[in-house]
Structure formats: structure tokens, C-alpha cells
Amino acid sequence: MVEFLQQRRQGLAKLLPPAEQTLRGSLIERYVTCGNPHCKCARGERHGPVWYLTVTLGPGRTTSVVVSGEQLEAVRRWIENYRKTKENLEKISEINRELLRRQRKKAKR
Numbered sequence: 540m541v542e543f544l545q546q547r548r549q550g551l552a553k554l555l556p557p558a559e560q561t562l563r564g565s566l567i568e569r570y571v572t573c574g575n576p577h578c579k580c581a582r583g584e585r586h587g588p589v590w591y592l593t594v595t596l597g598p599g600r601t602t603s604v605v606v607s608g609e610q611l612e613a614v615r616r617w618i619e620n621y622r623k624t625k626e627n628l629e630k631i632s633e634i635n636r637e638l639l640r641r642q643r644k645k646a647k648r
């Protein structure tokens with residue numbers, strides 16, 4: 540069982556996405572007005588979509604970055620990598636907790 544857990548842990552570690560390609564946050568699509576009263580957007584035909592990456596920094600604190608059309612695909616991928624990384628690290632932690640329990644039981648015997 541311990542070997543099985545160690546193998547599973549190794550498999551999860553191998554599946555971790557490259558750390559340099561991870562990004563925390565979420566993408567938000569907005570349609571905006573430019574402020575020119577004669578522009579079509581003033582009559583309801585807004586510009587967009589404009590994409591933003593928004594990130595929570597702490598309680599009540601967020602920041603956002605405008606994402607260009609060319610950046611959009613990479614940003615989507617990096618956000619997905621971040622999610623996968625978190626998920627896999629959580630599973631690895633779970634396995635490590637179980638391994639700690641088993642080691643302790645062995646030592647007691």
C-alpha cells in the first residue's frame with residue numbers, strides 16, 4: 540500500500556505543469572464605452588470585448604490587467620495550469636498525510 544501511494548505521488552508530481560506557465564486569476568470579458576459622446580458606444584453599441592485578468596490579492600483587494608487578443612490563449616492555458624497545479628499539490632499533500640500516518644503506525648509496532 541505504501542508503495543502504491545508513493546507511485547501515485549510520483550505520477551502526480553510528473554503531471555505538474557511547468558511552474559513558469561502558471562497564472563492565478565480569472566478572465567473577465569467587458570464591453571466598454573470610450574467617453575466620446577458622438578461615438579456609437581454612447582448610443583449603446585459598446586466597444587469590445589475587452590478582456591481582463593482579475594486577481595484577488597487579499598480581503599477586498601483585487602487587481603486587474605488588460606489581456607490582448609494575442610495573449611488570450613496563453614492566459615487561458617496558464618490559468619488552467621494553475622488550477623491543475625493546485626489540484627495535484629492537494630492530492631500529493633493528501634498522500635503525504637497518509638504516508639505520515641502509516642510511518643507512525645509502523646514505528647509503534
Ligand SMILES: [Zn+2]
Pocket residue numbers: 572573574575578579580581586
Ligand atoms: Zn466609443
